[in-house]
Each structure stands twice: as structure tokens, then as C-alpha cells.
Amino acid sequence: MDFLHYQKGHLFANKIAISELAKQYGTPLYVYSADYITKQYLEYARALVNRKYLVCYAVKANSNLAILSLLAKLGAGFDIVSQGELERVLKAGANPNKIVFSGVAKSVVEIERALKVGIKCFNVESEAELYRINEVAKQIGKIATISLRINPDVDAKTHPYISTGLRENKFGISYKLALDVYRQAVSLTNIKIVGIDCHIGSQLTELSPFLDAADRILTLVAKLKSENIHIEHIDFGGGLGVCYADEQPPMASSLMKELNKKLVNYPDIELLCEPGRSIVANAGLLITKVEYTKHQDGNHFAIIDAGMNDLIRPALYQAWMNVLPEKESQNTDEKYSYNVVGPICESSDVLAYQRQLSVKQDDLLVICSAGAYGFSMASNYNSHPRPAEVMLLNDMQHQVIRQRESLEDLWRGEIVL
Numbered sequence: 474m475d476f477l478h479y480q481k482g483h484l485f486a487n488k489i490a491i492s493e494l495a496k497q498y499g500t501p502l503y504v505y506s507a508d509y510i511t512k513q514y515l516e517y518a519r520a521l522v523n524r525k526y527l528v529c530y531a532v533k534a535n536s537n538l539a540i541l542s543l544l545a546k547l548g549a550g551f552d553i554v555s556q557g558e559l560e561r562v563l564k565a566g567a568n569p570n571k572i573v574f575s576g577v578a579k580s581v582v583e584i585e586r587a588l589k590v591g592i593k594c595f596n597v598e599s600e601a602e603l604y605r606i607n608e609v610a611k612q613i614g615k616i617a618t619i620s621l622r623i624n625p626d627v628d629a630k631t632h633p634y635i636s637t638g639l640r641e642n643k644f645g646i647s648y649k650l651a652l653d654v655y656r657q658a659v660s661l662t663n664i665k666i667v668g669i670d671c672h673i674g675s676q677l678t679e680l681s682p683f684l685d686a687a688d689r690i691l692t693l694v695a696k697l698k699s700e701n702i703h704i705e706h707i708d709f710g711g712g713l714g715v716c717y718a719d720e721q722p723p724m725a726s727s728l729m730k731e732l733n734k735k736l737v738n739y740p741d742i743e744l745l746c747e748p749g750r751s752i753v754a755n756a757g758l759l760i761t762k763v764e765y766t767k768h769q770d771g772n773h774f775a776i777i778d779a780g781m782n783d784l785i786r787p788a789l790y791q792a793w794m795n796v797l798p799e800k801e802s803q804n805t806d807e808k809y810s811y812n813v814v815g816p817i818c819e820s821s822d823v824l825a826y827q828r829q830l831s832v833k834q835d836d837l838l839v840i841c842s843a844g845a846y847g848f849s850m851a852s853n854y855n856s857h858p859r860p861a862e863v864m865l866l867n868d869m870q871h872q873v874i875r876q877r878e879s880l881e882d883l884w885r886g887e888i889v890l
């Protein structure tokens with residue numbers, strides 16, 4: 474997170490004091506860097522020459538309209554998984570022609586809406602879905618452009634909860650059935666085959682699983698070609714990892730270049746990818762306040778005002794996220810090995826284990842790399858309003874991009890009997 478640094482003993486994001494942001498907007502507070510998001514997107518978008526390609530940002534990583542509109546202006550496409558995400562990207566100014574629709578449970582209503590706005594492609598995840606899309610398209614007099622999401626059965630070597638490309642996962646169509654399902658697709662009146670796709674997992678820190686998956690997909694593309702089924706685009710999904718602790722994932726540009734090399738024999742095929750985390754994770758941080766410290770039975774707790782409801786990654790995936798004190802710690806400070814815990818009534822509500830910190834009540838802490846799967850997974854559990862989100866527009870300027878929820882927001886739509 475190159476935009477975070479200490480200056481005279483205090484933490485700054487660009488030239489803005491973290492303490493100022495906390496004072497102005499309150500805590501817990503999500504903060505994102507527009508420059509960082511732009512830089513990460515361009516790392517993908519400028520990687521290739523002489524190849525038609527489209528970078529479809531995976532909206533689920535962070536679906537704030539400000540982020541979506543920033544990316545839309547840069548020319549990004551979008552990978553969506555629900556009608557909610559579809560309406561968000563349209564609201565943000567996305568070109569429907571650059572939207573691909575993933576997800577295992579697309580409903581009739583979702584399919585109809587996507588057909589009406591004219592999305593680029595449905596990434597079909599089952600045989601039954603293929604037939605449903607055909608039926609809906611027939612009813613409203615449209616032709617649905619589709620890709621089959623193939624499960625290449627490769628090990629992404631990542632956490633089991635974010636591994637999606639193995640045979641036992643619910644995602645995609647089994648490699649063995651792929652050809653057969655393509656043949657069925659050919660026979661359907663309102664289906665047009667345009668692509669093939671895969672997505673093998675998230676937080677991948679090596680290139681090899683991507684390249685293995687690409688080989689498996691290309692084997693299929695060759696077989697399809699021999700049956701006169703022509704593929705216009707290959708979508709390699711998302712999943713490139715980021716540095717949370719000491720991981721050293723490949724650069725987005727290297728990934729794109731290596732995938733492009735795999736396509737030497739297919740100069741006309743468009744290359745798609747669906748990065749989420751690698752665009753936004755290290756663009757974001759969560760500022761939180763220490764409500765109390767508690768020392769008992771040899772345990773040290775820093776009890777903060779952000780919990781698993783605001784940021785569930787540590788509880789859900791045993792994710793390690795860096796925690797920085799707003800006040801730079803000095804060697805002479807008395808430190809304890811703290812468990813940094815939230816307000817939620819769950820023992821799993823721990824944001825960080827065993828961190829050497831010197832903190833006291835009302836101090837601020839910053840949880841780093843919180844831009845992806847942070848706010849987008851936040852909930853109101855224990856009736857906490859969700860945090861505000863702020864965008865750093867440049868070195869000095871910042872702006873609220875989502876108001877902090879009010880208490881009234883908590884029961885909107887409910888009734889008292």
C-alpha cells in the first residue's frame with residue numbers, strides 16, 4: 474500500500490492524516506485510493522498489443538458506484554453475478570456490451586433483464602441453465618450469446634473456500650461434459666455460442682495454475698473447432714492474488730502476457746479476464762478505533778469498533794491482514810501481543826491474532842488491504858450500521874462515496890406488529 478506512510482509519527486494516506494479522516498467521517502471507515510485502482514486496472518489494460526481483449530472487473534470484490542464508474546470511464550468491462558450487480562454497473566455508466574454474467578443460480582428474471590439490456594455474454598454454469606436461457610430468449614424474441622464456464626479441474630493451490638476449479642466444486646460445467654454441452658448448445662434455437670470461460674479460484678500467487686487451466690481450455694477450443702464450433706473469446710476468469718503479508722504474486726501484466734502467448738495460434742480470439750481482488754484489495758483500508766483494551770489470564774485484547782460484520786475475511790477465510798497503528802510505535806513503547814477483536818457476539822470476531830502493538834483506549838488502528846471483499850461482504854449483524862466509504866481523489870482531496878448507514882436504515886422495510 475504505497476500511498477500509506479508515517480510522517481512525524483503519524484499515519485497518512487497520500488498527504489491526508491488518517492486521524493483527520495477519522496475525525497471528519499467517524500469510524501469504522503473504509504477509505505480507497507482512486508489512483509491505486511486506476512493504476513491496477515491499467516496494469517491489465519495496457520499489457521497487450523495486437524490482441525483484442527477486455528478486462529471485466531469482478532464487481533463482487535467491491536461494488537461501490539464510485540469505483541464502478543471510475544473503471545467504466547477507463548473502459549473496463551464488468552463481470553457480474555446478480556441482477557443487483559447488473560443494475561449497479563448500468564447505473565455507473567457501463568456499456569452493456571462489455572458485461573459478462575457469471576453465477577450458478579441465474580433466475581428467469583435476471584436472465585430476462587440481461588437479455589433486454591443486451592449484455593455481451595452469459596457465462597453458463599450448467600446444462601439446465603443453458604436450457605433456461607434458451608427458453609427465456611425464445612419468449613422475448615432474443616438470441617442469447619453464451620460462453621460455457623468450464624471447470625478445468627486444476628488445483629489453484631489456494632484456500633479451499635476460495636478454490637473453485639476442482640471437480641468437487643459447485644462452479645462450472647465438468648471438463649468431461651463440456652463438449653457434449655457445447656453440442657447441445659448448437660442445437661438450441663435462441664442460443665449463439667461466442668465463448669468459453671473458466672475461473673479457478675482466488676488469491677492465486679503463482680502463474681502455473683492459470684497456465685495449466687489455459688492449456689486445458691485450449692485443448693477444448695481445438696476440439697470444438699474440429700466440430701465447426703467457433704469460439705470468439707476466451708475468458709480466463711479472475712483470481713490473481715495480492716500481497717497481504719509477504720506474498721509475491723506475479724504482476725497483472727505478466728499474467729496477461731503469458732496468457733496471450735498461449736493464444737499464438739488464435740490471433741483473432743478475444744482475450745477476456747475478470748480480475749476483482751487484484752484491482753481493489755490494496756487500494757483500500759479500514760480505519761477503526763480502539764474502544765477498550767483488556768488484559769486478563771495472560772491474554773491481551775484490543776477491542777475495536779470494527780467487527781466481522783464490517784470485514785469478514787479473517788473470520789471466514791482465516792485471512793491475515795496487516796494492522797497498523799495510527800501513532801507510529803517507538804522502540805521504547807511497552808507492547809503486548811494483542812488479539813484485535815470486534816464488538817460482535819461471536820468468538821470468531823477476531824480481525825487479527827497476536828499483533829505486537831502499543832495501543833490504548835481511543836487510539837486509531839488501520840486494517841490494510843481491505844478494498845476487496847471488505848465492504849461488499851459487510852452486514853448489519855448485531856444491528857451495526859455499515860461504515861461510510863470515502864474515496865481519496867488525489868493527494869489532498871477526499872469525498873464520501875457512501876454515507877454511513879443511519880439507525881433508521883437498520884429497520885427500513887420492517888414493521889412493528
Ligand SMILES: *Cc1c(COP(=O)(O)O)cnc(C)c1O
Pocket residue numbers: 531533534552575576672674675676710711712713747748749750751845
Ligand atoms: C470472484 C470471481 C472473480 C474475481 O475473483 P478475484 O479473485 O477477486 O480476482 C472472477 N470471476 C468469477 C466467475 C468469480 O466468481
